[in-house]
Amino acid sequence: EAQVTQNPRYLITVTGKKLTVTCSQNMNHEYMSWYRQDPGLGLRQIYYSMNVEVTDKGDVPEGYKVSRKEKRNFPLILESPSPNQTSLYFCASSLGWGVSEAFFGQGTRLTVV
Amino acid sequence: GQNIDQPTEMTATEGAIVQINCTYQTSGFNGLFWYQQHAGEAPTFLSYNVLDGLEEKGRFSSFLSRSKGYSYLLLKELQMKDSASYLCAVTDSNYQLIWGAGTKLIIKP
Numbered sequence: 001e002a003q004v005t006q007n008p009r010y011l012i013t014v015t016g017k018k019l020t021v022t023c024s025q026n027m028n029h030e031y032m033s034w035y036r037q038d039p040g041l042g043l044r045q046i047y048y049s050m051n052v053e054v055t056d057k058g059d060v061p062e063g064y065k066v067s068r069k070e071k072r073n074f075p076l077i078l079e080s081p082s083p084n085q086t087s088l089y090f091c092a093s094s095l096g097w098g099v100s101e102a103f104f105g106q107g108t109r110l111t112v113v
Numbered sequence: 114g115q116n117i118d119q120p121t122e123m124t125a126t127e128g129a130i131v132q133i134n135c136t137y138q139t140s141g142f143n144g145l146f147w148y149q150q151h152a153g154e155a156p157t158f159l160s161y162n163v164l165d166g167l168e169e170k171g172r173f174s175s176f177l178s179r180s181k182g183y184s185y186l187l188l189k190e191l192q193m194k195d196s197a198s199y200l201c202a203v204t205d206s207n208y209q210l211i212w213g214a215g216t217k218l219i220i221k222p
Contacts, residue, residue: 042212098208
């Protein structure tokens with residue numbers, strides 16, 4: 001089954017404790033992206049990747065890091081989480097970014113206390 | 114700046130028809146998407162318009178007017194399961210997706 005898998009689904013952590021949210025897709029897509037979603041706001045792009053070892057900042061990259069060492073995986077790293085990073089996070093992949101359907105992971109609800 | 118406008122919330126009755134509008138001002142245009150998102154779940158693809166006109170897909174249709182910077186999603190024969198948020202997104206000249214905040218659709222029996 002074609003899918004994007006994110007883990008964990010839910011995470012509560014403390015300020016400053018490094019964490020990683022994993023994302024993996026099995027569709028051989030080149031394009032992958034991370035978004036955060038907050039009430040009243042649209043999806044905001046954090047980082048995106050157009051291929052292995054090619055990543056770029058989105059609209060809200062501060063406080064986040066990513067890597068793309070393999071085509072299927074695109075982890076999101078929060079080196080020192082802060083309460084303003086409490087949000088719902090989605091990973092997405094697409095065959096051709098911006099012109100074809102994006103497939104989203106199940107989401108990770110992160111709370112930083 | 115780039116902007117996508119959608120109504121925040123709409124209410125409709127089961128079995129009826131509802132139209133959700135989306136207007137956009139973006140730097141260039143390379144297509145418009147509609148996604149459905151149930152509460153707490155991932156967005157799922159509904160439609161993609163790149164040329165003017167109406168695209169029909171079962172109970173859902175999507176319309177685009179590029180000259181007016183306007184699209185709508187039309188949902189017919191509403192069912193309770195259609196209660197969800199509907200997200201409009203535009204691809205700009207750099208092939209980046211610009212997302213609207215979404216329209217929460219409430220279906221009443």
